[in-house]
Amino acid sequence: MSDIRFGTDGWRAVIADQFTMENVRIVAQAIAHYTIENQQQQQGIIVGHDTRFMGRAFAQEVASVLAANGITAYLVNEPTPTPVVAFGVRHFAASGAVMITASHNPPHYNGIKYIPDYAGPATNPITIRLEQLIHQVQQKREVNRISLEEAASKRKLQYIYLRPHYEAHLRRMIRFDVLRGAALHIVVDAMHGAGIGYVSTILKENGLKVTTIRDYEDPMFGGELPEPNDKHLAELKEEIRHARADLGLANDGDADRFGVVAADGRYIPPNQVLALLARHLIKNRKQTGRIVRTVATTHLLDRIARQHGLDSVETPVGFKYVGTEMMAGDVLIGGEESGGCSIMGHIPEKDGILTNLLIAEMCAWEKKSITDILAELHGEYGEFFSTRLDLKTRGNSEWLNQIREKPPVQIGSYEVRGVDQKDGIKLQLDNEQWLLIRPSGTEPLVRIYCEAGSLEELGGLQETVSDWFRDLHDDE
Numbered sequence: 001m002s003d004i005r006f007g008t009d010g011w012r013a014v015i016a017d018q019f020t021m022e023n024v025r026i027v028a029q030a031i032a033h034y035t036i037e038n039q040q041q042q043q044g045i046i047v048g049h050d051t052r053f054m055g056r057a058f059a060q061e062v063a064s065v066l067a068a069n070g071i072t073a074y075l076v077n078e079p080t081p082t083p084v085v086a087f088g089v090r091h092f093a094a095s096g097a098v099m100i101t102a103s104h105n106p107p108h109y110n111g112i113k114y115i116p117d118y119a120g121p122a123t124n125p126i127t128i129r130l131e132q133l134i135h136q137v138q139q140k141r142e143v144n145r146i147s148l149e150e151a152a153s154k155r156k157l158q159y160i161y162l163r164p165h166y167e168a169h170l171r172r173m174i175r176f177d178v179l180r181g182a183a184l185h186i187v188v189d190a191m192h193g194a195g196i197g198y199v200s201t202i203l204k205e206n207g208l209k210v211t212t213i214r215d216y217e218d219p220m221f222g223g224e225l226p227e228p229n230d231k232h233l234a235e236l237k238e239e240i241r242h243a244r245a246d247l248g249l250a251n252d253g254d255a256d257r258f259g260v261v262a263a264d265g266r267y268i269p270p271n272q273v274l275a276l277l278a279r280h281l282i283k284n285r286k287q288t289g290r291i292v293r294t295v296a297t298t299h300l301l302d303r304i305a306r307q308h309g310l311d312s313v314e315t316p317v318g319f320k321y322v323g324t325e326m327m328a329g330d331v332l333i334g335g336e337e338s339g340g341c342s343i344m345g346h347i348p349e350k351d352g353i354l355t356n357l358l359i360a361e362m363c364a365w366e367k368k369s370i371t372d373i374l375a376e377l378h379g380e381y382g383e384f385f386s387t388r389l390d391l392k393t394r395g396n397s398e399w400l401n402q403i404r405e406k407p408p409v410q411i412g413s414y415e416v417r418g419v420d421q422k423d424g425i426k427l428q429l430d431n432e433q434w435l436l437i438r439p440s441g442t443e444p445l446v447r448i449y450c451e452a453g454s455l456e457e458l459g460g461l462q463e464t465v466s467d468w469f470r471d472l473h474d475d476e
């Protein structure tokens with residue numbers, strides 16, 4: 001029996017190995033049980049998919065199972081970004097959504113994200129319950145299923161087009177009056193994912209000059225990972241230089257993450273993008289509220305919050321925690337270092353489309369390049385330098401238990417001033433330097449994050465931490 005687990009954000013598995021029609025039906029049946037036990041079966045469930053291999057076929061299979069359980073399936077009629085599907089849940093007051101996606105994972109993966117009625121990532125209690133129900137379905141081997149034709153004839157299947165509703169909402173979230181006619185040339189990179197035509201169309205409609213790349217569906221993602229980070233945006237950097245454009249904006253496979261590149265081809269890490277947007281919302285839009293970040297995200301956000309008398313909140317890694325804070329209220333901006341962001345008034349789900357448009361809005365507002373705005377930001381609040389190392393481990397996490405039980409008091413020449421264990425283990429050092437070590441919830445990796453006030457300090461810290469980790473790991 002296969003082990004279907006919802007990690008940091010949904011279940012992901014290799015297609016035809018664990019990610020099979022049979023297992024997708026099992027998950028769909030469990031979601032149907034979950035919906036019925038919460039007495040939400042009248043509301044219907046949105047079923048979405050991105051551009052991955054057989055995404056539509058898997059989505060149809062989910063719809064067939066939901067319909068057989070008496071739940072109306074609202075099947076999207078084209079590859080659709082996760083945030084758009086999440087927005088659809090709120091817009092149509094559905095009981096939730098099933099999104100077929102493996103986000104930015106390699107092309108041979110697919111996955112399922114379950115989005116409950118509050119339009120954000122499923123929280124831990126929900127995924128724990130889903131895993132229990134999945135196990136029960138596996139044991140009983142009882143999956144209901146009817147054909148799509150029968151589902152349609154019973155009015156348990158409807159096709160929906162979410163794009164116009166989402167775009168109407170964006171008109172309330174983005175200052176199109178500021179964006180309109182801005183003298184900006186932007187290269188938009190959809191990375192062959194579900195975000196194709198979202199950012200680019202909106203920018204074009206507002207009169208900006210737009211060049212698009214990787215804007216057609218390709219389940220192999222052109223041989224790259226659909227992950228908009230420094231490593232996978234070479235094509236975007238090249239096109240920006242070639243077109244002499246002002247800015248580059250990218251999205252991952254399901255467009256919940258963003259990627260930003262400056263005119264000189266320099267990748268702007270999400271930590272800096274989040275700081276830029278926090279400043280933009282406060283300084284230009286004159287908004288206030290709490291600033292929420294994950295434990296792995298830059299403390300520059302706290303500094304910005306402090307200077308403006310705002311509260312900042314630290315959560316474990318995963319947008320589900322940021323989303324929970326957003327639902328509690330008064331969150332100006334919530335974000336994470338892996339490229340997730342949402343703002344006040346929007347859904348409690350990360351949205352790479354919204355974030356990219358906010359960056360364009362900021363540049364249009366200030367009539368400056370992103371590099372100049374970043375320099376101003378650093379002048380105003382100071383600068384932090386951060387890195388993340390992703391290390392393969394041998395699967396045994398004994399070392400983690402060891403340091404959890406007995407956190408170090410010193411690492412190399414660094415004194416440990418504080419320990420936080422909300423996710424992995426975070427060590428606070430002198431001079432606002434910190435390091436975090438935690439197992440990834442989406443990949444068989446250990447992530448080590450470091451932050452320091454200068455490049456030299458960061459280099460030293462990183463070296464010390466790598467040596468320390470190697471010693472720990474070798475001791476196993």
Ligand SMILES: O=P(O)(O)OC[C@H]1O[C@H](O)[C@H](O)[C@@H](O)[C@@H]1O
Nearest residue numbers: 008009318319338440441442443
């Ligand atoms: O570091 P990991 O546990 O692999 O998680 C990294 C990221 O995974 C997914 O994309 C989640 O949606 C994010 O919220 C999370 O930050």
